[in-house]
Amino acid sequence: MPTLNEVLRSSEALSAADTDWIHLLVEDWQVLSDLSFGDLILWVHTDRGWTAAAHVRPTTGPMVFVEDLVGTICDAERGAWIDEAERAGATVPAPHSQRMGDMLTREEAVPVVRAGAVVAVLTRHINLSRVADPSELERTYTALADAMSRMIAAGEWPSPSAPTGLRRGSPRVGDGVIHLDAEGIVLYVSPNAHSALRRLGHDGPVVGAVLAQIITDQLQEGDQVDESLALVTLGRAAWRAEAATDRATMTLKAIPLTERRRRVGAFVLVRDVTELRRRESEMISKDATIREIHHRVKNNLQTVAALLRLQARRVDDGAGRTALLDAVRRVSTIALVHETLSSGFDETVSFDDVAVRGLRAVVELATSEHTIESAVHGTFGRMRAEDATSVAMIISELVQNAAEHGLAAHGGRIVVTAERGNEGGEDILRVSIEDDGEGLPQGFRIRRAGLGTRIVTSLVHDLRGTIRWDDVEPRGTRVRFSARLRPLSRSADVAR
CATH class of the missing domain: 3.30.450.20 (PAS domain)
Known part of the structure; x- marks a missing residue:
């Protein structure tokens, strides 16, 4: 079944302004359908004749057409009646009631007028078997629908000044x-x-x-x-x-x-909309509370990092001081994720900014006499907070390793490349961290590696991923790891 846009594009007679007018009409024509207690079909001229471009059914009464008519071509009898409405520029009732099985319907054609010209024709189809003796409500609704039809035929409705895109709860x-x-x-x-x-x-x-x-x-x-x-x-x-x-x-x-x-x-x-607004208010309050919690966690982590930094200054150079400074870096990395969460509206993180800021922070701390350049290529995209924390820690450790061991002697360049993909319905993140430094130490074995490498392998395992270290020609190291990310929607996660 074609879309409204596809049918409109097939009509050479319609200008861009005409198409916009038709879209404006269809955007709000559910009101006319409900007041009419009937189906509405919008017909436009194409090279095949009058073609149904849109179809809407009432929510206030029984429908006339079970099948959607969009894309169908008008038959000769109905086409002649629609032609008459186009020529007259006014609403034209069908010559006689239409019988569809056991259902008797009344139909009328309403020209859709813009700037004095007919750009389409709208037909109303009303089930006459609905009620024999209409109530005051039905008589009022029908009179309002007739008034709206006359406005459409006069080019006075829809109103271009009517706003769109307001808050949920628009009345029907x-x-x-x-x-x-x-x-x-x-x-x-x-x-x-x-x-x-x-x-x-x-x-x-x-x-x-x-x-x-x-x-x-x-x-x-x-x-x-x-x-x-x-x-x-x-x-x-x-x-x-x-x-x-x-x-x-x-x-x-x-x-x-x-x-x-x-x-x-x-x-x-x-x-x-009392209950709707109450729920929205509760959600806003909940979101604000969650953001405040992330903000306080970030502040507390920064306080812990500051205390560890102060303690490191009181320790003589050596393994103890290095361990404390590594702890400062790790705590600061986690704080960076919580800082990002505190400025958002859900429990997901746009990780690209976290990656760039985290990379710069590690490189700046590691840089001493030799310059180290850094770059991030590709995109990480959004991910859940728990995944973001793990990925941030992995990247921080690997970049620290590259800066501290591979590039310490002469400086160089670190490039982080990210790629998101899908395998078997799972969201896969692949990351490569490459430097042009000294390369892997001779006899490198993960089992004999330091604490940072053990942290990385443990976090990758938690993310159900893999990790690999390789030498790069002519010099340098490349570490590639993958992670199977949790679905952004928690409901999808539960369903799994």
Whole structure:
């Protein structure tokens, strides 16, 4: 099945502005489908004829089409009716009701107009067997849907000024609808919208009252007020707003209704998002607490490193002082990971910055009379905190070894290269650390290596990886290790 973009690209008649207008329509047409209690299909001209570019079904009633029609070509009978809507530039009902098995449907074609020209045609398909005697809610919704259809045919909807990408909890038709006149007075309120207003704190009549007054009466002095709230509750702009009291939180979305560019009313979608905002607040508080913990751990580790550094100064040159300075470096490496976690919003680390900073720190500490250059190639990507700590320790030890033993006599260059890949569904990190120093000592054996090498092999084993040391021609050492990283999502880790 083709996508909307693919169908639009196949239509030579559409300009870039026309395509943007159609995308704007489809972005918000679920509202029209729900108010219509029917399916909507968007048709555009292609070299094969009228082609279905998009299809949406209602959430407020039974659908008409079980199969998605996107990509299908309109038949001759329906095509003639759509052609008539395009020529007339106005909504055209189907010549007669359509029967689909046991279901009787009513259909109409609505031209989609932009800048005075028809760029597509939208068809509405309504299941007539839904309800024999419509309720006030259904009559109101149908009237609002008809008004929206007339706005589409007049090029007055969708509204380019309507904002997108706001916080979660945008209201839908099923959440609640309030119909306003041109002055913002409530003409109709759906049961769900009525309940939302009650939870917000309003206990008086709603129909006949000014919605803006109802909402503002519930706000207390000192409450933070959304700057767009007044325009939304009066139905004067196609914007969204949020109203919060000590009892509840409500999101609102206004759709002004116009005739010949003159506003004649509006309807406002409302949704009680109290529990949603409460959970978001808890998550924000939890995230802030976790970041504060990482910040304090980082501070404590830096304090430990400072104490070890002070102790090292009191020890005569020799193995004891070297051991203390190695401990300072290791503690500082772990602190660097926690510092990165304290500035993020989850328990994962973008390791590239950690690698660069850690490499520079080790090289600067190791450099004495001879210059050592360093570089990082490739990308480490994101990884879980526990993996980041181990990888940072491995790299720190290997770089320290290269600087202290391979390059101590004459300086040189250390290059760290990283590569992420996938093997058998597992995330694999491969790292190479290469220097142009003295090379491996004669008779090098891991079993006889020092503490740093034993730490490295232990950490690589914990990461279910492998490690190998090799000489490099004409001179130098290359250490390559791999690590099987945990999934970034903890749920995925549990599933394994």
